[in-house]
Amino acid sequence: MTASGEFPATTPIGSRADAEGYVAMVCFKHGPPLLHGVELEWTVHHADDPHRPLDAAHLSQALGVHAPPTLVRGSPQLPLGRGSLVTVEPGGQVEISGPASASVPRLIEDTAADAAELTSLLHDAGLAPGDHGLDAFRPPRRLLTVPRYAAMERAFEQLGPHGPRMMCSTAGLQVCLDAGEADQTALRWRALHDFGPALVALFANSRRRTGNDTGWASARTEATFGTCAPFTEPPPLDGNPAETWARTAMDAPVLCLRRGDNWDAPAGLTFGAWADGALPDDRPTYEDLDYHLSTLFPPVRPRGYLEVRYLDAQQGDGWIEPTLLLIALMSDPALVDQAVAAAEPAAGRWFPAAREGLEDKLVLQAARELVDLGTGALSRTGVDQDLIDEVGNRLHCIVDDTHRRRAS
Known part of the structure; x- marks a missing residue:
């Protein structure tokens, strides 16, 4: 996010109320829901031994001109062939994110091509992308030495073991969807x-x-929710989403005070307090607020669009199923209403779902109904029938196998 023309980036913020108004404006932008995006993230391992620690220099060599400046200072960070930029997370996880697209088939095709290119770059260096949402082999270890991650790590370490795990050992799949027209946003947010x-x-x-x-x-969900609760947990869903999120952002701790080489923030400093003058000689700017918003990690993050962050990274092309399922479920207001009703038995059961998976009876019930609704609407995405059939079969296999196992 960047400050809008109405709020120049370097303008000092006058009060918490001013900051809340800005957050509500930039984080929920209204309009027809046309665009879709996907970001893929993987842990990275030595192909011959996934337990071996990863070396930053080795990863830099593998990524070459595609490496981000956080890994290689001065790198041009050239995009992959279909336009995705490669970024690197603190523990060496790699991520690709391409431009949003109104064409779902084009989004799938371009993302798959860039994922294959990145995988090839890693393989050529004796490395391989991980298959899971959490490093199954190594303890968390920070590779990136930039001030942002040093400050975040120190702040999270004061709260327990989950923060370093989230930063250095997790990998997720992110699906990005428009917030929709003003009269749709609350429903899309809840859905x-x-x-x-x-x-x-x-x-x-x-x-x-x-x-x-x-x-x-x-266990990735356990780590992400436990990093900085309650701000990394699901938010309250009552009231206006933009206003609720703005208050949440103000109450969240400042993790990075970007001043000098050490970005550690004073313990207990929230952005709302900072905006109200808690540091009299250092007023935050709208650029500081944009940066603060980038350090918040809820399960769905509003960034002008809605960024779904709660999915584990998937093996191989397994990211296609959750991506298409979500896009299909959100493709029509009437379908969204039906899907919310189908999800209702498990709504709010985040921790049982994360612990027990589909072994939780209510979660399985909701998953089956969402799969039925979503696969019935896959044609709305515009992808070809072969892919519709393949994705439908895979999704039904997951829920049907679990149902049969529970019944036996």
Whole structure:
């Protein structure tokens, strides 16, 4: 996010109320829901031994001119062949994000091509992308030395073990959808949250951590929710989403005070307090507020569009199923209404879903109904029939196999 023309980036913020108004304006932008986006993230391992620690220099060599400046200072960070930029997370996880597209078939085709190109670059260097939403082999270890991640790591370490795990050991699939017209936004916001427990369970694959069974179907969800609760947990869904999110952003701690080489923020400083003058000699700017918003990690993050962040990274081309399922479920207001009703038995059951996966009866019920609705609407995405059939078969296999196992 960047400050709008109405709020120049370097303008000091006068008060918390001013900051809340800005957040509500820039984080929820209204209009016809036309664009879709997807971001793919993977942990990275040595192909011959996934337990071996990753080396920043080795990863830099593999990525070459595509490496981000956070990994290689001065790198041109050239996009991959279909336009995706490669970024690197603190523990060496790699991520690709391409331009949003109004064409779902084009989005799938371009993302798949760039994912294949990145995988080839890694393989040529003896590296391989991970298959799970959490590093199953190694403890968290920060590779990137930039001030942002050093400050975040120190702040999160004060709260427990989950922050370093989230930063350095997790990998997610992010699906990005427009917020929709003003009269649709609240429903679309609620729908993406209400779908969350069923979809977390449906695509959970991060049970193991450093070689041990965590007891969680999605230990990635455990780590992300536990990083800086309650701000990394699902938000309240009552009231106006933009106003609620703005208040949440103000109450969240400042993780990075971008001053000098050390970006550590004073303990207990919230952005709302900073905007109201808690640091009299250092007023925050709208650029500081934009940066603060980038350090918040809820399960759905509003960024002008809605960024779904609660899905585990998937093996190979497995990212296509959750991407198309979400796009299909959100493709029509009437269908969104039906899907919210289908998700209702599991709405709010985030922790049972993350622990038990589809073994939770209510979560399985919601997942089956969402799969039925979503696969019935896959034609709305415009992808070809072969892909519709393949995705439908895969999704039904997941829920049907679980149902048969529970019944036996």
